[in-house]
Amino acid sequence: MKLAIVGTGYVGLVTAACLAKAGNEVTCIDNNVSKLARIAAGQLPFHEPQLPCLVNEGRAAGRLRFTGSLRDGVQDASIIFLSIGTPSAADGCADTSSLLACVSSLAEMLDHDCLVVVKSTAPVGTCDTLQEIFRSKLRARGTGLHIEVACNPEFLAEGSAVHDFLEPARIVIGTASAQARAMLRQLYTPFDADGKRTLAMELRSAEFAKYACNAMLAARVSMVNELAAIAAQMGADMDAVSSVLRTDPRIGGRYLQPGVGYGGSCLPKDLRALIRMAQDRQEPATLLRSVELVNQRQVRLLFDAIRQYVGDDLGHCRIAVWGLAFKPDTDDIREAPSLILIRMLLDAGAQVSAYDPVANKPVRRVIHDAALNLSDDAYAACDGSDALVVITEWDEFRSPDFSRLTRCLASPAVFDARNLYRREQLAAFGLRHYRIGQAGKAPRQAVPTPYAASPEPSELRHNGGY
Numbered sequence: 001m002k003l004a005i006v007g008t009g010y011v012g013l014v015t016a017a018c019l020a021k022a023g024n025e026v027t028c029i030d031n032n033v034s035k036l037a038r039i040a041a042g043q044l045p046f047h048e049p050q051l052p053c054l055v056n057e058g059r060a061a062g063r064l065r066f067t068g069s070l071r072d073g074v075q076d077a078s079i080i081f082l083s084i085g086t087p088s089a090a091d092g093c094a095d096t097s098s099l100l101a102c103v104s105s106l107a108e109m110l111d112h113d114c115l116v117v118v119k120s121t122a123p124v125g126t127c128d129t130l131q132e133i134f135r136s137k138l139r140a141r142g143t144g145l146h147i148e149v150a151c152n153p154e155f156l157a158e159g160s161a162v163h164d165f166l167e168p169a170r171i172v173i174g175t176a177s178a179q180a181r182a183m184l185r186q187l188y189t190p191f192d193a194d195g196k197r198t199l200a201m202e203l204r205s206a207e208f209a210k211y212a213c214n215a216m217l218a219a220r221v222s223m224v225n226e227l228a229a230i231a232a233q234m235g236a237d238m239d240a241v242s243s244v245l246r247t248d249p250r251i252g253g254r255y256l257q258p259g260v261g262y263g264g265s266c267l268p269k270d271l272r273a274l275i276r277m278a279q280d281r282q283e284p285a286t287l288l289r290s291v292e293l294v295n296q297r298q299v300r301l302l303f304d305a306i307r308q309y310v311g312d313d314l315g316h317c318r319i320a321v322w323g324l325a326f327k328p329d330t331d332d333i334r335e336a337p338s339l340i341l342i343r344m345l346l347d348a349g350a351q352v353s354a355y356d357p358v359a360n361k362p363v364r365r366v367i368h369d370a371a372l373n374l375s376d377d378a379y380a381a382c383d384g385s386d387a388l389v390v391i392t393e394w395d396e397f398r399s400p401d402f403s404r405l406t407r408c409l410a411s412p413a414v415f416d417a418r419n420l421y422r423r424e425q426l427a428a429f430g431l432r433h434y435r436i437g438q439a440g441k442a443p444r445q446a447v448p449t450p451y452a453a454s455p456e457p458s459e460l461r462h463n464g465g466y
């Protein structure tokens with residue numbers, strides 16, 4: 001099929017490359033000329049495993065091309081996907097202005113029948129609004145064109161985007177006609193190996209399903225974070241508790257990792273938008289608002305634990321941070337908890353020295369503060385630091401050289417915000433280990449915190465190194 005994809009970001013480029021791999025002729029359109037120039041020079045605009053190879057293959061096969069011109073890009077396309085950003089507006093609503101503007105332009109320029117598919121995450125009713133724009137503009141133009149709007153929400157997660165697209169758990173198709181449904185079913189046949197993954201429904205259900213999924217994921221993360229905070233106060237170990245949760249098939253094993261809270265470009269913004277949608281319809285969204293509140297508390301808990309360790313005056317401290325991206329295997333720093341923590345540390349007067357395998361560059365573009373040093377080496381970032389905070393669970397942080405770390409740090413404390421290490425591992429090197437939801441000796445504290453410390457090294461010697 002001949003396809004056009006408007007918006008060559010995380011979703012658009014992955015969608016384009018995967019659909020090209022399946023044999024379609026795909027044109028990517030973007031209004032960001034510098035992004036297109038980078039792609040033309042063979043560089044992808046963001047870090048995503050497996051994607052560079054797939055994009056190169058698509059281009060080499062002549063099935064993937066890029067343009068800055070909407071008119072040129074959509075020519076003859078039977079399906080036009082819209083994967084334009086829908087960021088949070090100031091009031092929490094999803095800002096669909098770019099989507100609406102794009103559809104207005106399409107309604108003025110299209111000269112052939114086609115299906116316009118919304119892949120962006122957009123509020124319930126957006127497809128109806130877009131269909132109405134087409135209807136009125138096409139009527140005004142006096143054309144008899146048939147342009148239908150469909151919804152095909154995307155469920156890929158960054159870092160595993162190519163795999164998620166090629167092997168989806170489900171493909172959701174929201175349509176108003178059997179013809180549109182048949183077209184999308186046909187397009188996705190190569191990705192639906194057993195023929196059972198395509199879920200067809202009405203437009204509004206498909207739109208809502210996307211928000212429902214992200215709300216469930218966010219709720220799980222907040223639930224496990226709240227349980228971890230309570231566990232720490234009770235002397236229970238959240239790792240042990242999670243092993244019990246995971247073995248219950250009704251609960252399932254994923255999204256049970258406590259930490260600094262969920263970040264990224266989607267879970268926070270989609271939850272905000274869902275709460276707004278609910279409240280605009282007089283639904284209180286009580287649980288969803290609590291999910292947000294729990295999430296907002298997570299970085300504050302980490303900051304308080306660090307401040308408690310180093311003493312109230314952070315002005316004399318240097319804190320090392322490992323991990324800036326909101327999760328591993330991406331350079332995306334949108335709503336990354338690391339940036340919230342760094343801002344809090346800088347505002348409190350601390351010096352921060354941070355390292356991320358791929359996200360230093362985007363951070364350099366958004367934080368301009370002489371007190372923030374971005375290092376190209378994980379251990380150099382720790383040199384002379386009063387504590388290390390591990391905030392993103394990149395693989396390379398899972399088994400660091402602890403002895404080197406001990407030599408680098410001026411004060412042997414590791415704030416393990418993703419619970420990557422075992423207490424005894426760090427204790428063997430004389431490192432104090434703070435992790436969330438950990439049973440053990442609570443730090444001497446004025447304010448209760450779910451970040452519990454491992455025993456002092458001297459105390460460890462008393463009980464056989466543990």
Ligand SMILES: NC(=O)C1=CN([C@@H]2O[C@H](COP(=O)(O)OP(=O)(O)OC[C@H]3O[C@@H](n4cnc5c(N)ncnc54)[C@H](O)[C@@H]3O)[C@@H](O)[C@H]2O)C=CC1
Binds near residue numbers: 122
């Ligand atoms: N990032 C993710 O993992 C996922 C994102 N989504 C949703 O997909 C949508 C896109 O998200 P991302 O790809 O992350 O955004 P992004 O910001 O990476 O990409 C959006 C692209 O659209 C381009 N654009 C904006 N207006 C345009 C216009 N009028 N014409 C041409 N290009 C235009 C921008 O220049 C940008 O390159 C959002 O609604 C998001 O919620 C859904 C699932 C996963």
Ligand SMILES: O=C(O)[C@H]1O[C@H](OP(=O)(O)OP(=O)(O)OC[C@H]2O[C@@H](n3ccc(=O)[nH]c3=O)[C@H](O)[C@@H]2O)[C@H](O)[C@@H](O)[C@@H]1O
Binds near residue numbers: 121214
């Ligand atoms: O709509 C979207 O954009 C996407 O949002 C999420 O994908 P993503 O934001 O890439 O990342 P996740 O892997 O879901 O992680 C989100 C956040 O939750 C955190 N998280 C996740 C799992 C967990 O157990 N604990 C936890 O703190 C992660 O660190 C991260 O900050 C969803 O997983 C995708 O299905 C969805 O398509």
